[in-house]
Amino acid sequence: MKQFFLTVLGVFAGLVLFLIVLPIVLISMAVASASGPETPSTGVLELDLREGLSDQASSNPLAAFGGSKMSVLQVVDVLHQASEDRSIKALLVRLPEGGMTPASADEVRQAIRRFRAAGKPVLAHSQGFQPSG
Known part of the structure; x- marks a missing residue:
């Protein structure tokens, strides 16, 4: 029974990582790349x-x-x-x-x-x- 609860807890932890942390990482990467390289004045x-x-x-x-x-x-x-x-x-x-x-x-x-x-x-x-x- 203890193993079952650990498995369920692991599944929920994986879902939280996938549904919350992954989008935050992807959005931060998109924002960082949107700034673009600095262009010279001439x-x-x-x-x-x-x-x-x-x-x-x-x-x-x-x-x-x-x-x-x-x-x-x-x-x-x-x-x-x-x-x-x-x-x-x-x-x-x-x-x-x-x-x-x-x-x-x-x-x-x-x-x-x-x-x-x-x-x-x-x-x-x-x-x-x-x-x-």
């Missing part, structure tokens, strides 16, 4: 185009976890926001070796021109260039 925007660009954003909700490609519209929007952001002082573009489609290249070029018109320098880098098309 910086350089790095735009990595080496993975290529898609014409439109993925409609798959799990695409963000799979390292999906950025869309041309996302790149244009990011460059527009960065041109107005006083903390962004310059742009570093990492270009793909194989190039990109002419339409995508033209859209990105126009967005970079608008970024430069805001008085911010642009530095482009590529490991090499291969003919495309």
Whole structure:
């Protein structure tokens, strides 16, 4: 009979830990991660185009976890926001070796021109260039 009461007490202790302590720990972890890293007052925007660009954003909700490609519209929007952001002082573009489609290249070029018109320098880098098309 004593063993039965010890077992029941152990089950209740486990339930209390699971239903009260675990949510408190999870909530405190969520609050701690919500504060985010401290961002510097100024910086350089790095735009990595080496993975290529898609014409439109993925409609798959799990695409963000799979390292999906950025869309041309996302790149244009990011460059527009960065041109107005006083903390962004310059742009570093990492270009793909194989190039990109002419339409995508033209859209990105126009967005970079608008970024430069805001008085911010642009530095482009590529490991090499291969003919495309």
